[in-house]
Amino acid sequence: MHAGNEHLDPNYVAAYDRKSGFDPTDDLDVLCRHGLTTDSIVVDMGAGTGVFTAAVAPLCQQVIAVDVSPVMTAALRSRVERDDLDNVSVVEAGFLSYEHDASPPDFVYTRNALHQVPDFWKAIALQRLASMLRPEGILRVRDLVFDFEPVDAEGNIKDWLSGAVTDPTVGFTAEELATHVRTEFSTYSWLFEAVLERVGFTILDRHYRRSAYGTYTCMRHAT
Numbered sequence: 001m002h003a004g005n006e007h008l009d010p011n012y013v014a015a016y017d018r019k020s021g022f023d024p025t026d027d028l029d030v031l032c033r034h035g036l037t038t039d040s041i042v043v044d045m046g047a048g049t050g051v052f053t054a055a056v057a058p059l060c061q062q063v064i065a066v067d068v069s070p071v072m073t074a075a076l077r078s079r080v081e082r083d084d085l086d087n088v089s090v091v092e093a094g095f096l097s098y099e100h101d102a103s104p105p106d107f108v109y110t111r112n113a114l115h116q117v118p119d120f121w122k123a124i125a126l127q128r129l130a131s132m133l134r135p136e137g138i139l140r141v142r143d144l145v146f147d148f149e150p151v152d153a154e155g156n157i158k159d160w161l162s163g164a165v166t167d168p169t170v171g172f173t174a175e176e177l178a179t180h181v182r183t184e185f186s187t188y189s190w191l192f193e194a195v196l197e198r199v200g201f202t203i204l205d206r207h208y209r210r211s212a213y214g215t216y217t218c219m220r221h222a223t
């Protein structure tokens with residue numbers, strides 16, 4: 001199993017929420033604008049400790065929170081129990097192994113997880129998400145995606161690293177970002193967008209921050 005080694009480390013997972021500093025408010029607003037209701041079914045892929053899952057659960061009918069790491073799913077289950085979220089199911093599975101055997105979801109959400117798989121597999125993962133969604137269902141995807149040309153890579157990566165935090169408990173350090181570039185599978189925006197379109201999504205909006213963080217709202221084609 002490839003989950004990113006840190007996601008299998010209980011100490012890293014215990015400290016993850018503070019380090020990540022993730023606020024899902026904007027994502028919830030976008031899902032609501034695209035029709036999220038108390039009848040909606042949501043799949044959170046690579047759900048991690050469940051920050052998004054816990055935030056969306058009160059607004060929808062059911063959340064299926066999927067993560068490949070047993071340490072992350074244990075943290076997720078603790079959150080679900082602690083917050084008494086009786087409409088959340090936690091599934092230990094990955095982008096390439098999760099089988100959705102209930103009604104097709106209206107929304108699939110995934111944040112900062114797809115870069116764990118190389119592009120060949122990422123395309124298959126996105127194809128699987130498209131097949132899982134109902135026609136015209138919405139995929140909200142956020143990931144580390146590089147929005148520049150290869151010729152500008154050195155300068156852009158240097159800029160990105162220069163803005164990193166020094167305290168690893170409240171963010172990602174330059175060393176961690178450099179390890180990400182060397183060993184994980186973030187791709188270029190122009191490749192990522194082409195794959196989204198290739199597997200059957202229309203990109204409704206896209207946003208890049210610091211040339212390194214991509215956010216997309218996509219609709220699965222009607223047929």
Ligand SMILES: C[S@@+](CC[C@H](N)C(=O)[O-])C[C@H]1O[C@@H](n2cnc3c(N)ncnc32)[C@H](O)[C@@H]1O
Nearest residue numbers: 003007046047048068069072094095111113116
């Ligand atoms: C950086 S964390 C992000 C967690 C959460 N989505 C968030 O934004 O806080 C990445 C998560 O992706 C999970 N992951 C890694 N590879 C995966 C795969 N192939 N399938 C599903 N989840 C995976 C990891 O276990 C980890 O929980």
